[in-house]
Amino acid sequence: MRGPGWPQVVLGAAIGFSDLLDGWIARRQGTTSSGAFLDPLVDKVVVVGVFAALAARGEITWLPVALIAARELSMSVYRSVMARRGVSIPARRSAKIKTLVQGLALLLCLMPPTSTHHGVVAVGVWVAAAFTVVTGVQYVMDGRRASTRGAR
Numbered sequence: 333m334r335g336p337g338w339p340q341v342v343l344g345a346a347i348g349f350s351d352l353l354d355g356w357i358a359r360r361q362g363t364t365s366s367g368a369f370l371d372p373l374v375d376k377v378v379v380v381g382v383f384a385a386l387a388a389r390g391e392i393t394w395l396p397v398a399l400i401a402a403r404e405l406s407m408s409v410y411r412s413v414m415a416r417r418g419v420s421i422p423a424r425r426s427a428k429i430k431t432l433v434q435g436l437a438l439l440l441c442l443m444p445p446t447s448t449h450h451g452v453v454a455v456g457v458w459v460a461a462a463f464t465v466v467t468g469v470q471y472v473m474d475g476r477r478a479s480t481r482g483a484r
Contacts, residue, residue: 341439344382379400403468404464417479433463
């Protein structure tokens, strides 16, 4: 809640690199069902939590944060519902890019040289929100295609 600063950037980068390392290990050692559930959930909690903290401080506006949070929550629910129906919706490359764009937007918000340039920060946050919404639509379309293939 202290706002932008280098310690926050270092912590954010460490969290991002630990997520990359975890993914690398999972691909080599094999994934677990708990890891497959928890990893994306933790990613969402961290991203939405930091965006919400920045919005609460007035560093960014609430609307893109609300869009990101709504997409993340609705996609988690959607994928769970579809999984209960036996429909698997694998992660898309575009969703991995979305996570990277969200992380870069957060870095723009937290780095002292960029955090005071509100126009740059706003563009970064809105680009992240746009990627987030677009990938959500892609997942819904993927789920519909997978469920109609299964119904045939």
